[in-house]
Structures are given as C-alpha cells and as structure tokens.
Amino acid sequence: MGDFKTIDKLARRGLLFILSSPSGAGKTTLSRKLLEADDDIKLSVSATTRPPRPGEVDGVHYQFVSDATFDRMVEEDDFYEWAHVFHHRYGTPKGAIREGLKDGQDYLFDIDWQGTQQLYQKDQQDVVSVFILPPSLDELRRRLESRAQDSSDVIDSRMERARAEISHWAEYDYVVINDNVDECFDRVREVLDAERMRRTRQTGLIPFVRELMG
Ligand SMILES: Nc1nc2c(ncn2[C@@H]2O[C@H](COP(=O)(O)OP(=O)(O)O)[C@@H](O)[C@H]2O)c(=O)[nH]1
Ligand SMILES: Nc1ncnc2c1ncn2[C@@H]1O[C@H](COP(=O)(O)OP(=O)(O)O)[C@@H](O)[C@H]1O
Numbered sequence: 001m002g003d004f005k006t007i008d009k010l011a012r013r014g015l016l017f018i019l020s021s022p023s024g025a026g027k028t029t030l031s032r033k034l035l036e037a038d039d040d041i042k043l044s045v046s047a048t049t050r051p052p053r054p055g056e057v058d059g060v061h062y063q064f065v066s067d068a069t070f071d072r073m074v075e076e077d078d079f080y081e082w083a084h085v086f087h088h089r090y091g092t093p094k095g096a097i098r099e100g101l102k103d104g105q106d107y108l109f110d111i112d113w114q115g116t117q118q119l120y121q122k123d124q125q126d127v128v129s130v131f132i133l134p135p136s137l138d139e140l141r142r143r144l145e146s147r148a149q150d151s152s153d154v155i156d157s158r159m160e161r162a163r164a165e166i167s168h169w170a171e172y173d174y175v176v177i178n179d180n181v182d183e184c185f186d187r188v189r190e191v192l193d194a195e196r197m198r199r200t201r202q203t204g205l206i207p208f209v210r211e212l213m214g
Helices: 027-037 067-073 096-104 111-126 137-147 150-168 181-196 205-211
Strands: 016-020 042-043 077-085 088-093 108-109 127-133 172-177
Touching: 016 027, 016 111, 016 181, 027 042, 027 108, 027 111, 027 181, 067 077, 067 088, 077 111, 088 096, 096 108, 108 111, 108 172, 108 205, 172 181
Parallel strands: 016 108, 016 127, 042 108, 127 172
Antiparallel strands: 077 088
C-alpha cells in the first residue's frame, strides 16, 4: 500500500471559531469541552478588567488586568477588538494569531456580538461564528442561579441583557440550542469539522491535485 492520504492530513489555513451566547446559556461549558476534546484549537485568551471568579486562573481563562493596563493596551494598539460588556472592558489581544492561522492553528473565541462584528470586519474569510441559544428564558435564569457566582442583582441585569444579546442571533453563521449539553456539543463539533474541510481553507489541495493529475 502506498501513501494513504486523507484530506485532514493536507495543509490548511486555520480559522477563527467564535462561540457567543447570552450569559448563562453555556458557552463557557462548551468552550472547555471543545478545548479538552480537540488538540487543533487554542483559546484566544481575552484581557478583561473584570475581577476573577473563583476557579478562574490568570492567563488561562482571562488575562486579568487593571483599568490602567487596559488603557495602555488600547493606546498601544494591542487589541484585535475590544468592547464594554456589563461594567467592564474585554479585548482580544493580537498576539500570534495571524502567524498561527497560516500554520493551520485554529483559535476559539468566547466573545460577544460586538467583538464578533469587529472580527468580521477585520478578517471575514477566517471567521466562523456560532450563536448558542438557551431552550427558554426560565431555564437561562435557572442556569445563572445554579452557577452561583453572581448576586441576585447581577443575575437580574444579566437577564435584562439576555434579550438584547439574543436579538443579534441572525448575525451568526450557525445557531445551536443548548438544551442537552452533549447534543449541543456534538452539533458545535460538526460545524467545526465541516468548516475545516472548506475548499478555500485547504491550502494543500492545489499541490495534491497537481500531483494526483500528474
Ligand atoms: N468583545 C469581546 N467580548 C468578550 C471578550 N471576552 C469575553 N467577552 C464577552 O464578555 C461577556 C461577559 O463575559 P464573562 O464576564 O466571562 O461572563 P459570562 O457571560 O458568564 O461568560 C461575554 O458575553 C463574553 O463573550 C473579548 O475579548 N471581546
Ligand atoms: N445544557 C445544559 N443544561 C443544564 N445546565 C447547563 C447546560 N449548559 C450549561 N449549563 C450550566 O449552566 C451554567 C451556565 O453555563 P456557562 O457555561 O457558565 O454559561 P456562559 O459561559 O454562557 O455564561 C453553568 O452552571 C453550567 O454548568
């Protein structure tokens, strides 16, 4: 038997995979599962001025920075995009993303609709966006309460914002309802797998077909 080639062994360009949802719908849970299950995707760690929650590690979940440091990063043009969300600022550091994409590295973004729009403006061809919907607003509130990380005032304000966030659903390439988390996760992986196979991302196809045709 000769060389057995499959398309996923050919060179390809990486993609920018965005998961957005109203707070509490499950994007952090889904992101963590994806990062565990898939070695080819790396989290783009955002910088934020919000304080860490219990269990959050600086440099892993977020880069936790002061207001002054965030200001300096904005001034020095360190961000791909940044936005105000709730009472804090969040931004995507440029880091090594551009180089990584060329080498086939995929990046996962847990960012809101504002960041999604900005990424589309910067780099339309590489972005794939997925919006996660809760099965109902009652269930969304239950999840925020069960996470037990916010006061009831904060939960009320997250619920108020949820409607505004959901109103952006049609700006996304894909929409998945997170009712059963395992089923939702399977759908998200199917999207990622299919998008990786897009002809325009398969930079190795041209040399492969050239060789195939002799
Ligand atoms: N535009 C933008 N939004 C971000 C970024 N990082 C996180 N967010 C969004 O900020 C919001 C609040 O995030 P967080 O405080 O972790 O609470 P969560 O909603 O419970 O995940 C979420 O909608 C995130 O998707 C970023 O770098 N840029
Ligand atoms: N499909 C689901 N069914 C029940 N609970 C869920 C589901 N998905 C997530 N959760 C729970 O809901 C809470 C909010 O999820 P999280 O991933 O933190 O949401 P987000 O990052 O969108 O704010 C967490 O306690 C999480 O364990």
